[in-house]
Amino acid sequence: MKGKKVLFLDRDGVIVIEDQIDSYERIIYIPHVFEALRRIRRESDFSLVMVSNQDGVGTPAFPYKDYLKCQDRILSTLRGEDIWFDDINVDFSLPEDNCPTRKPGTGMLEEYKGDEYDMASSFMVGDRLTDMMLAKAMGCRGILLNGEVEVPPELADTVALQCASWLDILSFLIPDATNMAHRTAHLERRTNETDISIDLDLDGSGMGEIISGIGFFDHMLSQIVRHSRFDMNGSVKGDAEVDEHHSVEDLAITLGSAILEALGEKRGIERYGYEVLTMDDVVATVALDFSGRPDFIYDVNFKREYIGTFPTEMVRHFFKSFSDSARMNIYISVTDGNSHHQAEAVFKAFARALRKAVRRIPGSNEISSTKGVL
Numbered sequence: 001m002k003g004k005k006v007l008f009l010d011r012d013g014v015i016v017i018e019d020q021i022d023s024y025e026r027i028i029y030i031p032h033v034f035e036a037l038r039r040i041r042r043e044s045d046f047s048l049v050m051v052s053n054q055d056g057v058g059t060p061a062f063p064y065k066d067y068l069k070c071q072d073r074i075l076s077t078l079r080g081e082d083i084w085f086d087d088i089n090v091d092f093s094l095p096e097d098n099c100p101t102r103k104p105g106t107g108m109l110e111e112y113k114g115d116e117y118d119m120a121s122s123f124m125v126g127d128r129l130t131d132m133m134l135a136k137a138m139g140c141r142g143i144l145l146n147g148e149v150e151v152p153p154e155l156a157d158t159v160a161l162q163c164a165s166w167l168d169i170l171s172f173l174i175p176d177a178t179n180m181a182h183r184t185a186h187l188e189r190r191t192n193e194t195d196i197s198i199d200l201d202l203d204g205s206g207m208g209e210i211i212s213g214i215g216f217f218d219h220m221l222s223q224i225v226r227h228s229r230f231d232m233n234g235s236v237k238g239d240a241e242v243d244e245h246h247s248v249e250d251l252a253i254t255l256g257s258a259i260l261e262a263l264g265e266k267r268g269i270e271r272y273g274y275e276v277l278t279m280d281d282v283v284a285t286v287a288l289d290f291s292g293r294p295d296f297i298y299d300v301n302f303k304r305e306y307i308g309t310f311p312t313e314m315v316r317h318f319f320k321s322f323s324d325s326a327r328m329n330i331y332i333s334v335t336d337g338n339s340h341h342q343a344e345a346v347f348k349a350f351a352r353a354l355r356k357a358v359r360r361i362p363g364s365n366e367i368s369s370t371k372g373v374l
Helices: 033-043 064-080 107-113 129-138 166-173 175-180 215-228 245-263 313-326 339-357
Strands: 005-009 046-053 087-091 123-126 141-145 159-163 184-190 194-201 208-211 231-238 272-279 282-289 295-299 329-334
Touching: 005 129, 033 046, 033 166, 046 107, 087 107, 107 129, 123 129, 129 141, 141 166, 159 166, 184 245, 194 245, 208 215, 215 231, 215 245, 215 339, 231 245, 245 313, 272 339, 282 339, 295 313, 313 329, 313 339, 329 339
Parallel strands: 005 046, 005 123, 046 087, 123 141, 141 159, 208 231, 295 329
Antiparallel strands: 184 194, 194 231, 272 282, 282 329
16 A cells, blocks of 8 residues: 655745745745645645745844744644645755755655655655755655746656646646646737737736837736736737737737637636726726627727827727627726726726636636537
8 A cells, every 4th residue: 555645845935935034024925825735735635744944044134033923824824725734844054054954955854755655656846956856855756836947957857847836736736627727828910910929828917018019008908917917928010100000900809819719618717707997087897708709889988089199999999809809798888087097997997807707716617608618
């Protein structure tokens, strides 16, 4: 009979951001760590074991009381999310001390080398190569939560997964969670009028930018990135010497198509999204449905023909083109008021409605339609 499987976990860079965490303000959790570890705790037979180097705790630069209050806060927060550790191992030495208990040394983990544990089926989750070196020394495999570091050849067989998100780790460890991986798309559109490239991650944190070279439009696109919390990077090269039309239209087509591709079968998503958003003197309302059938209702009355140099008619054209390419219903209205505020409120409300519509329903892999397809 095989022994127990263990999921060894670094703390800083894996559960919370990499830092000397000596105050509550420095406790910032890694995105998706709660939902991933909760499911791993509930749905797998891994024992969770924390393995952490905390450099110089107990020195004047890092008093023990400051470490302890933060460690207690982290552990209590995790327990509140139904996540707890079977064992906690922390080394307080400095690198120059060369202590055998300091990762990648195995001094803290000797008991796990016995027959009671199945190291061949166990994993070490860390953000540094020293964590992968520890995995190799323990006879287990490594999960490197860092998409930027280059894995040297001597660790290639040890690293079973290299990624940048806990959702990818969850999908790797829990067979029934394969639909929890990041929903991404890369799309390019090239015509005689435009050259557009989009990278999209629906499960991001609102990072990146899309640059069209059209000042006010870029300002509106930044609202979509920030308020949808999608990670997006894109570039638009268009025939600006003609006008804005082709760049705006083709970007909407490309972005809508990218979101549609990233959603795949649309399993487990809310499908519907809505937002009522006030911005100073105006109120915008957006409702949408990823139904698979494009339809568009637009109730916006701009008093100006241009905002800066951007034609206000292009706001309507952007959302109509998006609706067609994403195959979705979009309803937009905004009260009368300052034209800049009207447009910005609409883009913000649209982004927040998108965020709600693509949200995954915890534990669901169903398609939100009695037809069985969207």
